[in-house]
Amino acid sequence: MEALDIFATASLWSAVLRIATPLIFGTLGALICERAGVLNLGIEGIMTLGAMVAWMTVYQGGNLWMGLLVAALCGGLFGLLHALLTVPLGLSQHVTGLGITLFASSLTYYVYRLSLPVTSSPPTIEPFQPLAIPGLSDIPFFGEAFFTQTAPTYLALFAVLLTAYLLARTPLGLAIRMTGENPHAVEAQGLNPVRIRIGAIVAGSALMALGGAFLTTATFNSFFPTMVQGRGWVCIALVVFASWRPGKALLGALLFALFDAYQLRLQHVIESAIPYQLFLMVPYVLSIVALVVMSRRAKVPQALMAPYRKGER
Amino acid sequence: MRLERRTQSSLALLLAAPVIAIVIALALSGGLIALAGVNPLDAYAAMVKGAFGSRLSISETLTRTTPLILTGLAAAVAFRARLWNIGGEGQLYAGALVAAWLGHNMAAGLPTPLAIILIMLAGMLAGALLLLGPVLLRLRLGVDEVVTTLILNFIVLLFVSMMIEGPLKDPLAFGWPQSVPVDSDVMLPKLLSRSRLHIGLIIAILAAFVIWIVQSRTVFGMETKAAGLNTRAASFAGIKLGRTLLGVACISGGMAGLAGAIEVTGLKGYVTLDLSPGYGYSGIVVAMLAALHPVGVVITALFVAIVFVGADAMSRALGVPSFIADVIVSISLLTMLVSLLFTTYRVRR
Numbered sequence: 313m314e315a316l317d318i319f320a321t322a323s324l325w326s327a328v329l330r331i332a333t334p335l336i337f338g339t340l341g342a343l344i345c346e347r348a349g350v351l352n353l354g355i356e357g358i359m360t361l362g363a364m365v366a367w368m369t370v371y372q373g374g375n376l377w378m379g380l381l382v383a384a385l386c387g388g389l390f391g392l393l394h395a396l397l398t399v400p401l402g403l404s405q406h407v408t409g410l411g412i413t414l415f416a417s418s419l420t421y422y423v424y425r426l427s428l429p430v431t432s433s434p435p436t437i438e439p440f441q442p443l444a445i446p447g448l449s450d451i452p453f454f455g456e457a458f459f460t461q462t463a464p465t466y467l468a469l470f471a472v473l474l475t476a477y478l479l480a481r482t483p484l485g486l487a488i489r490m491t492g493e494n495p496h497a498v499e500a501q502g503l504n505p506v507r508i509r510i511g512a513i514v515a516g517s518a519l520m521a522l523g524g525a526f527l528t529t530a531t532f533n534s535f536f537p538t539m540v541q542g543r544g545w546v547c548i549a550l551v552v553f554a555s556w557r558p559g560k561a562l563l564g565a566l567l568f569a570l571f572d573a574y575q576l577r578l579q580h581v582i583e584s585a586i587p588y589q590l591f592l593m594v595p596y597v598l599s600i601v602a603l604v605v606m607s608r609r610a611k612v613p614q615a616l617m618a619p620y621r622k623g624e625r
Numbered sequence: 626m627r628l629e630r631r632t633q634s635s636l637a638l639l640l641a642a643p644v645i646a647i648v649i650a651l652a653l654s655g656g657l658i659a660l661a662g663v664n665p666l667d668a669y670a671a672m673v674k675g676a677f678g679s680r681l682s683i684s685e686t687l688t689r690t691t692p693l694i695l696t697g698l699a700a701a702v703a704f705r706a707r708l709w710n711i712g713g714e715g716q717l718y719a720g721a722l723v724a725a726w727l728g729h730n731m732a733a734g735l736p737t738p739l740a741i742i743l744i745m746l747a748g749m750l751a752g753a754l755l756l757l758g759p760v761l762l763r764l765r766l767g768v769d770e771v772v773t774t775l776i777l778n779f780i781v782l783l784f785v786s787m788m789i790e791g792p793l794k795d796p797l798a799f800g801w802p803q804s805v806p807v808d809s810d811v812m813l814p815k816l817l818s819r820s821r822l823h824i825g826l827i828i829a830i831l832a833a834f835v836i837w838i839v840q841s842r843t844v845f846g847m848e849t850k851a852a853g854l855n856t857r858a859a860s861f862a863g864i865k866l867g868r869t870l871l872g873v874a875c876i877s878g879g880m881a882g883l884a885g886a887i888e889v890t891g892l893k894g895y896v897t898l899d900l901s902p903g904y905g906y907s908g909i910v911v912a913m914l915a916a917l918h919p920v921g922v923v924i925t926a927l928f929v930a931i932v933f934v935g936a937d938a939m940s941r942a943l944g945v946p947s948f949i950a951d952v953i954v955s956i957s958l959l960t961m962l963v964s965l966l967f968t969t970y971r972v973r974r
Contacts, residue, residue: 401628548772600777
């Protein structure tokens with residue numbers, strides 16, 4: 313019964329939100345790109361870049377918010393590169409995205425190694441501290457579980473609301489969704505689908521970088537290579553799971569984080585009876601399962617991965 | 626300004642494209658080397674020396690080329706049919722693990738050449754089976770294979786970690802997570818004495834030529850090309866897309882699995898978690914630089930190996946972080962994509 317008791321601990325639920333935060337940012341970012349019709353497999357590299365840049369900004373004396381801002385800007389810049397290659401040039405979104413991931417992550421490691429000498433343990437910064445929301449955080453159990461998170465977690469939740477509102481209720485959102493469904497129709501409306509796609513990719517990539525930045529400024533307090541650990545790819549799977557809807561993306565990220573937080577704690581309960589690697593596999597297996605279950609019902613943006621060239625069908 | 630499709634692309638343009646791409650990539654990376662306070666020309670000279678300067682360094686470069694040819698072929702074969710196999714890394718480890726297991730247990734009783742051939746085939750089978758899952762998911766349920774193959778890489782690595790800390794752990798490795806060693810009888814013969822170079826290189830080059838012949842001279846090869854160019858037209862022409870893609874998956878996964886089996890039986894003798902420094906991912910770059918041509922893959926694999934071996938030596942000599950190798954290779958991929966585009970399109974006002 314110990315295995316079930318875990319669900320009754322506030323620390324589990326508090327960890328769920330913490331683990332979900334980078335996934336929320338990343339999934340939202342990938343979702344915005346795909347809603348405009350472009351798959352962004354640069355996500356894994358952009359998250360790695362965001363993690364390092366934010367950490368480095370703080371380590372060099374900037375404050376934490378400045379770190380997040382610089383990460384978002386750098387993420388946007390790599391998004392712009394992906395956008396220029398895939399939208400006006402119409403290159404393969406798969407291969408370009410992987411290229412961006414390889415480029416962003418190798419550049420990240422290179423710059424990190426160039427700036428700091430090799431040490432046995434990575435240098436640390438003072439990360440974001442939990443922010444107790446006055447009043448709400450005093451509620452027993454729920455206060456500790458949901459209302460004493462770090463500031464970027466609240467920002468991520470706000471970003472979900474904002475993205476959902478933007479996509480569903482504003483002319484800009486309509487234009488983005490239309491570009492993902494039928495760019496020729498956008499052209500006929502007198503809008504420029506190329507610009508809309510570029511803008512969406514830049515904004516989405518900035519969000520991805522924030523997801524990476526959360527890892528170094530809130531989850532951990534240092535940067536180390538391979539720390540993103542496939543979270544970017546999980547986000548790409550979560551977008552399918554969410555049927556390209558921000559609300560469901562939040563749900564997917566939370567569900568995923570719940571399993572992840574639970575398996576971490578279950579490891580301690582069961583101890584060595586089961587190899588720890590099996591627990592670590594759970595999140596990855598789940599994201600494949602989520603893909604399989606949702607792929608049939610998924611409402612894929614009709615023009616996803618179809619390059620748009622004016623006058624070409 | 627807009628892009629217009631060229632009616633024909635000249636051979637000179639096709640051959641110049643990769644050269645131009647690599648020159649631009651080297652120029653851009655040169656800027657980053659300068660950031661480290663080192664003259665880029667000195668750095669590149671040190672890299673060439675590190676990759677070719679001595680008998681030892683040449684044999685190291687060729688040793689490093691071997692797995693890159695095979696993972697490059699894995700990507701090239703799949704991408705030609707628009708099968709996005711990004712799982713080369715996982716398939717490599719699957720082949721490696723099977724090779725270590727068989728190589729440790731099977732040596733007794735079988736003649737050496739037969740045992741080696743069996744191990745190679747088993748490695749290929751392991752890689753192919755690992756790719757068949759995602760391909761079947763795509764064909765039956767419409768699940769995008771990019772994400773499934775990518776995520777499988779992480780699952781396979783955890784599985785390998787579980788095996789080499791569990792059932793396949795080497796009890797003599799002082800607690801270090803390392804698989805049981807391959808019997809010395811079934812290790813691949815050396816190609817060059819007093820070096821690490823083994824006959825895996827010959828196997829890899831042969832594989833490239835066989836795949837080239839299959840692609841250009843057989844019905845199956847034509848079908849894979851048709852499937853990649855236009856799925857709908859291919860199915861109207863009576864090509865069974867599912868069967869073609871499954872065949873492609875067997876070759877692609879097989880090549881990556883073979884890379885793993887060869888690394889284990891040719892070089893390391895056992896499996897560890899750092900068996901491959903990302904050969905599966907580098908294979909994608911190798912394939913793209915070769916414009917997916919199997920024989921071109923041999924040449925571009927050599928280029929990528931030169932960058933990696935050269936950068937290691939240059940890093941020791943001049944202190945530029947060796948991550949510069951990955952930077953050069955990844956920028957080359959992006960510049961190659963653009964320059965390939967301009968072999969089929971031109972800019973018009």
